[in-house]
Amino acid sequence: MTSLQSTLGEETGIADELAANQREISIAEFFEKNKHMLGFDSGARGLVTAVKEAVDNALDATEEAGILPDIYVEIEEVGNYYRLVVEDNGPGITREQIPKVFGKLLYGSRFHAREQSRGQQGIGISAAVLYSQLTSGKPAKITSRTQGADEAQYFELIIDTDTNEPEISSAETTSWDRPHGTRIELEMEANMRARGQLRDYIKHTAVVNPHARIELHEPNDSFKAERATDQLPAETEEIRPHPHGVELGTVIKMLGATDSHTLSGFLQEEFTRVGKKTARKVLDNFRNRHFGREMAWELPEPDEVESAVREATTNKAADAIEAFATGVAERVAQRERIAHHELEAFVAEVADEIAAEHGTFGQTARETAVGAAWSAIVEDREAECYRLVDAATSTRKDEATIEALSQRLAAKFDDDGRHRLSHSALTEYVDRAADMTQERDDVAVGETARENIVTEFWSVMKTVPDDVPLAREVANDRNTARDLVDAMRETDIIAPPTDCLAPITDELVEAGLRKEFDAEFYAAATRDAEVHGGDPFIVEAGIAYGGEISAEGSIDVMRFANRVPLVYQRGACATTDVVKSIGWRNYGLDQPGDTGLPNGPAVVMVHVASTNVPFTSESKDAIANVPAIEDEIELAIREAARELKSYLNKQRSIAKRRKKQDVLATILPEMATKVAEVTDREPPDIDAALARIMNNVQVSRVVENGSVVLAVENHSNTAEDLEITDIVSIEPNDLSAGTVIEMDGEWFVKWSPTVPGGETATLEYSVDEEATFDLDVSGVETAKLTVER
Numbered sequence: 001m002t003s004l005q006s007t008l009g010e011e012t013g014i015a016d017e018l019a020a021n022q023r024e025i026s027i028a029e030f031f032e033k034n035k036h037m038l039g040f041d042s043g044a045r046g047l048v049t050a051v052k053e054a055v056d057n058a059l060d061a062t063e064e065a066g067i068l069p070d071i072y073v074e075i076e077e078v079g080n081y082y083r084l085v086v087e088d089n090g091p092g093i094t095r096e097q098i099p100k101v102f103g104k105l106l107y108g109s110r111f112h113a114r115e116q117s118r119g120q121q122g123i124g125i126s127a128a129v130l131y132s133q134l135t136s137g138k139p140a141k142i143t144s145r146t147q148g149a150d151e152a153q154y155f156e157l158i159i160d161t162d163t164n165e166p167e168i169s170s171a172e173t174t175s176w177d178r179p180h181g182t183r184i185e186l187e188m189e190a191n192m193r194a195r196g197q198l199r200d201y202i203k204h205t206a207v208v209n210p211h212a213r214i215e216l217h218e219p220n221d222s223f224k225a226e227r228a229t230d231q232l233p234a235e236t237e238e239i240r241p242h243p244h245g246v247e248l249g250t251v252i253k254m255l256g257a258t259d260s261h262t263l264s265g266f267l268q269e270e271f272t273r274v275g276k277k278t279a280r281k282v283l284d285n286f287r288n289r290h291f292g293r294e295m296a297w298e299l300p301e302p303d304e305v306e307s308a309v310r311e312a313t314t315n316k317a318a319d320a321i322e323a324f325a326t327g328v329a330e331r332v333a334q335r336e337r338i339a340h341h342e343l344e345a346f347v348a349e350v351a352d353e354i355a356a357e358h359g360t361f362g363q364t365a366r367e368t369a370v371g372a373a374w375s376a377i378v379e380d381r382e383a384e385c386y387r388l389v390d391a392a393t394s395t396r397k398d399e400a401t402i403e404a405l406s407q408r409l410a411a412k413f414d415d416d417g418r419h420r421l422s423h424s425a426l427t428e429y430v431d432r433a434a435d436m437t438q439e440r441d442d443v444a445v446g447e448t449a450r451e452n453i454v455t456e457f458w459s460v461m462k463t464v465p466d467d468v469p470l471a472r473e474v475a476n477d478r479n480t481a482r483d484l485v486d487a488m489r490e491t492d493i494i495a496p497p498t499d500c501l502a503p504i505t506d507e508l509v510e511a512g513l514r515k516e517f518d519a520e521f522y523a524a525a526t527r528d529a530e531v532h533g534g535d536p537f538i539v540e541a542g543i544a545y546g547g548e549i550s551a552e553g554s555i556d557v558m559r560f561a562n563r564v565p566l567v568y569q570r571g572a573c574a575t576t577d578v579v580k581s582i583g584w585r586n587y588g589l590d591q592p593g594d595t596g597l598p599n600g601p602a603v604v605m606v607h608v609a610s611t612n613v614p615f616t617s618e619s620k621d622a623i624a625n626v627p628a629i630e631d632e633i634e635l636a637i638r639e640a641a642r643e644l645k646s647y648l649n650k651q652r653s654i655a656k657r658r659k660k661q662d663v664l665a666t667i668l669p670e671m672a673t674k675v676a677e678v679t680d681r682e683p684p685d686i687d688a689a690l691a692r693i694m695n696n697v698q699v700s701r702v703v704e705n706g707s708v709v710l711a712v713e714n715h716s717n718t719a720e721d722l723e724i725t726d727i728v729s730i731e732p733n734d735l736s737a738g739t740v741i742e743m744d745g746e747w748f749v750k751w752s753p754t755v756p757g758g759e760t761a762t763l764e765y766s767v768d769e770e771a772t773f774d775l776d777v778s779g780v781e782t783a784k785l786t787v788e789r
């Protein structure tokens with residue numbers, strides 16, 4: 001049978017033919033064909049995306065310039081097309097930059113900046129221009145006036161898709177009544193079928209940007225969101241990447257580009273939160289990985305080291321040998337354990353120290369001494385291995401097994417080596433020794449025991465002082481760079497600064513929800529910053545429940561990234577995935593099948609703020625499933641959901657109580673009347689009985705001869721903090737604590753007593769004449785309160 005390959009091989013010239021058709025594709029050409037990737041997949045969606053890109057840019061630009069945003073959006077039908085105008089009062093764009101910003105894809109100011117902004121890629125607005133020219137054939141019309149400029153600049157342009165460069169058809173100076181800002185006018189094939197999404201985008205943008213005034217005029221509707229605060233979001237600072245989570249490729253690129261020669265300099269210069277001390281810790285971890293650690297053995301008797309050095313040193317005067325041998329033994333004796341490099345350093349130190357008096361101890365003499373002392377030190381390594389294995393394994397291991405294991409392990413360390421091992425080589429030693437023991441002695445040495453032995457040995461081994469390679473050397477060696485990245489991740493480094501982020505804050509999340517939803521309960525949570533891929537991020541969540549929110553069907557999830565509402569691709573977003581994965585029954589919401597979006601009158605909002613939000617695509621509709629971010633989304637939602645749970649629990653117990661109280665309130669009077677009839681007595685005080693049965697707080701008043709006594713009886717078993725105000729028609733005297741204020745001929749007597757469970761507080765004052773009273777009690781839920789006015 002002829003193989004396909006051999007057939008192909010016979011056809012000469014195919015590769016040449018293919019080559020003739022192969023050429024570079026410009027990014028503009030690519031996106032012209034793949035406009036769906038940028039959110040321009042239909043006329044309806046294209047319009048929403050174009051508005052979103054222009055408004056996001058307007059918000060970014062005004063905020064960056066410290067200007068309160070005034071944004072005007074107009075959509076108008078012109079013949080077969082729609083005309084979109086977006087105007088802002090931002091700092092404007094310079095004459096030189098306008099063509100590039102609007103006429104070149106992948107041109108922007110934010111791609112390389114580690115700072116929270118809505119724009120990230122430098123594609124958005126030029127993609128809108130591309131979509132407009134593609135569907136209407138009309139150029140984009142841009143007017144921009146920079147702060148302080150007398151005149152505005154006006155451009156008409158399209159993108160040359162072959163070259164991804166602007167093609168300007170008109171460039172002139174013009175007058176404009178705005179003192180500064182930018183106006184974009186685009187015509188495009190579109191329709192208003194996505195009116196709902198458009199309104200959602202503008203409304204939700206207003207919710208999370210309360211400092212912005214945004215006006216939308218479209219053919220059938222107008223909407224204006226007024227500014228709710230004059231407070232601009234906290235100014236953000238650009239930061240360098242954090243060492244946790246930076247990818248290997250990025251680190252290699254950074255190593256190639258850095259001005260620092262040393263690794264320590266590189267770490268301190270290029271990363272945030274790395275000072276001298278942290279750099280040293282990272283480099284120690286790097287040494288452990290790159291060079292391995294050296295085994296440090298317990299010391300034998302000091303005179304064994306001394307005699308070993310003495311015997312090994314020849315060709316020197318007796319007193320020189322004596323000084324050398326005792327010097328080394330003294331140094332060594334200061335340590336409990338010693339590694340080969342430490343011994344080398346001690347021998348060198350002593351040799352240098354005695355050189356003036358006893359002459360030079362050259363390299364050979366030093367090496368001989370190190371060799372002899374090391375032999376004495378490692379002599380007893382089997383016993384030492386026994387101690388370490390014994391400490392690392394459970395008491396169930398019998399002595400013979402420990403003995404066998406430690407003998408085999410000790411045998412791996414040779415007589416004269418310096419016993420330097422990487423963590424993986426050590427693991428291999430332990431595994432081999434354990435396997436042999438299993439095989440030969442027929443005992444099990446499990447995973448945990450092996451890991452514990454490795455940990456025990458690794459913890460006594462010492463980091464070596466070898467010089468680390470230079471930054472440029474690491475850049476050229478992928479394995480070494482890998483060691484560096486691992487060391488960076490392993491080192492404890494404080495979280496990145498968060499001044500590069502501008503979270504909405506939990507108060508404003510709640511305020512935003514209140515503004516948008518007429519609910520009965522609100523909760524919000526803002527988490528601390530975390531890191532992904534070297535970029536810090538903060539997750540916030542909010543929940544609105546009940547009230548006017550529709551109870552029909554599943555709850556609404558509002559998603560935001562860097563204060564931008566995400567209106568498309570709900571099903572592809574990490575936020576939705578996390579909401580679905582939470583067991584909502586636990587928090588009091590109905591969730592059929594215990595998974596998926598819960599049902600009920602609730603709205604959940606989630607905001608992810610980051611210097612680099614990982615979107616699933618260039619159209620920035622959905623957040624990718626990055627585990628670190630998903631974890632934080634879950635924790636933020638759970639934090640807010642816990643508050644919802646305790647609110648709902650309380651509501652349920654209040655409802656139960658109310659029901660019981662209602663039943664008692666009908667039965668008790670009937671019983672009282674019956675009992676009074678039978679016993680021929682006055683009917684008892686029903687309120688007091690009800691308060692006692694219901695464990696309520698009861699406030700009652702007795703007025704006698706001008707003295708007013710309010711009794712606060714707490715029938716519950718917990719202390720209650722109350723606010724009690726009695727409004728009196730004449731001036732009160734002789735107050736028992738409390739305060740009194742006169743207002744328009746009425747006196748407000750106020751107490752704030754704390755009444756322990758089961759006790760009664762008495763509040764008193766007196767009045768000279770007949771008076772009227774009006775009692776107000778707060779601090780206890782109405783259902784738990786009985787007031788006799």
Ligand SMILES: Nc1ncnc2c1ncn2[C@@H]1O[C@H](COP(=O)(O)OP(=O)(O)OP(=O)(O)O)[C@@H](O)[C@H]1O
Nearest residue numbers: 057061101108109119120121122123124125126182
């Ligand atoms: N209204 C504006 N006022 C001032 N500068 C603007 C305005 N619109 C855009 N720019 C500048 O033009 C650049 C490019 O904008 P573009 O929308 O193409 O990308 P981006 O916003 O940086 O990122 P993304 O592609 O993620 O939206 C911005 O980074 C900003 O510097």
